[in-house]
Amino acid sequence: MTETQAAETLPSRGAERDGFPWSALLALAAAGFLAIFTETVPAGLLPQLSTGLGISEPAAGQLVTLYALGSVAAAIPLVAATRSMSRKKVLLTAVLGLAVLNTVTTVAPWYELILVARFAAGAAAALIWGVLAGYARRLVEPGLQGRALTVTGIGQPIALACGVPLGALAGSVVDWRWVFAALSVAAAFLALWIASAVPDVPGQPPANRIASPRVVLLPGIRPILLVALSWVLGHNILYTYAAPLLAPTGLRLDIGLAVFGVAAFLGITATGVVIDRALRATVLGVLALMAVASAGLTHPALGAVLIGVVVAVWGFSFGGAPALLQTALADRAGEHTDVAQSVFVTVFNLAVGGGGLLGGAILATSAPATALAWTALALSALAALAVGLCRKAFPPGRRGNPGEDEGP
Structure with a gap:
């Protein structure tokens, strides 16, 4: 894509075009943080999950495995199916999906239902990862695209560093279900942030798609x-x-x-x-x-x-x-x-x-x-x-x- 073509994909809001869109990019970074944190937090809650659900700790560890499997299975087909949609609508759908699915995990009475919710949550996370990079690049001029993607990526190492220990700390203070309830609330607030701070960009026209x-x-x-x-x-x-x-x-x-x-x-x-x-x-x-x-x-x-x-x-x-x-x-x-x-x-x-x-x-x-x-x-x-x-x-x-x- 040439610089002229890339510039044409920028949102029309002049404030975003003339300056570096920190608020929008940090909202995207928060979406990446939420996706990783949701994936890793059960690793810090294994004893509580085991006791609360009446399962072994290895079985509790499958909450991480099913999330990863959902991401692997869904990334390509979900992104392909939504590529013509507004990027903002896709991202909001995925983030709200995490809010709903973490709520299901919070209230589900059966381990098997939680596994299904975790697989679906992994699929939602895959959709987030599928749109973040392209979204971030289209919010800035071509010469700043790498920097924009780097800002968007800061949520990943923070979540990797904090997910397990914060999960363990929270699990020592409150019931594990409250941890997932907090993730649901965080996802809802993130959706409001994205809705207010992130400009929309269009999807890809059908004529330009390739498999x-x-x-x-x-x-x-x-x-x-x-x-x-x-x-x-x-x-x-x-x-x-x-x-x-x-x-x-x-x-x-x-x-x-x-x-x-x-x-x-x-x-x-x-x-x-x-x-x-x-x-x-x-x-x-x-x-x-x-x-x-x-x-x-x-x-x-x-x-x-x-x-x-x-x-x-x-x-x-x-x-x-x-x-x-x-x-x-x-x-x-x-x-x-x-x-x-x-x-x-x-x-x-x-x-x-x-x-x-x-x-x-x-x-x-x-x-x-x-x-x-x-x-x-x-x-x-x-x-x-x-x-x-x-x-x-x-x-x-x-x-x-x-x-x-x-x-x-």
Whole structure:
């Protein structure tokens, strides 16, 4: 999409066009926060869910699994079915869907009904992720699209860092059902925020649509999805099994995850400064940091302090990953961004689930926990190699001006 075409998609409100639309983008960021927080909060409530529903803790953990499955199953068909609709209506429908489905979880008397609600909530979250990137980019001029997407993405690391511990804290104070009731109320208030602060943008005209398989065949799309799969898979192998990985280092798990969360927030903040000026260089740089961090985690004898630094490097390197990957993908997909993002959501969630499966398979072989870090190191190297070889997917220079010298 040319800059002229992109500018034509901007909403007509002059205030949004002339300035950076912080309120609108932060509302989009809050939608991403809500989607992730809703997904992860049951992990902090496992004992309460187990007792309250009369089930085992592994069975309670399936509330997270069903949510992820709903996202994987629904992302592509839901985004495809709604691509001609107003983006604001789609986003509001998804957010209100989370409000309703969290209410169902709050009042449902049966575990099986809660599982159905969680699957449907995952589908609503997939719709949120499917429209966020394209929506954010269409609220600003082309030269600010990477920054806009980075602001929209700040909700993700915050939710990842806070979801489990805040769920555990809330569950120690009130019944778990009140936690989901609070999420319903938060979703309702978020819908009001979106309705008042986010300009509407139109959907895609039917004449301009292409099918999802054809979007994947566009130049540069497949290499970006490969990088996403490798990078997110490596990260989730480490994140899912942080407990056995950190145990021999002397670094407490809660402190390690807190360090990761703070560093991830700093990482996405730093990404917002450079993403539009040096996307390719930034991706290569943070993948190098990810590899360094993975290598550090193969040496638990470094001790708690140095491993804490390593975890901070890991968090910093991954914090901006979704924004970087989604920006690269949207640049290549152009007007088909929403469909491309639905494929990205599917790949991302498969990588999240794959991290748990592959990491578990590695540990099941009686391999030491450091084998997880070696695997993440290999996957980081694969992602960096793909970036290095695919200049079409990650062109050098300033976004929209490939071939210029890279640099902040």
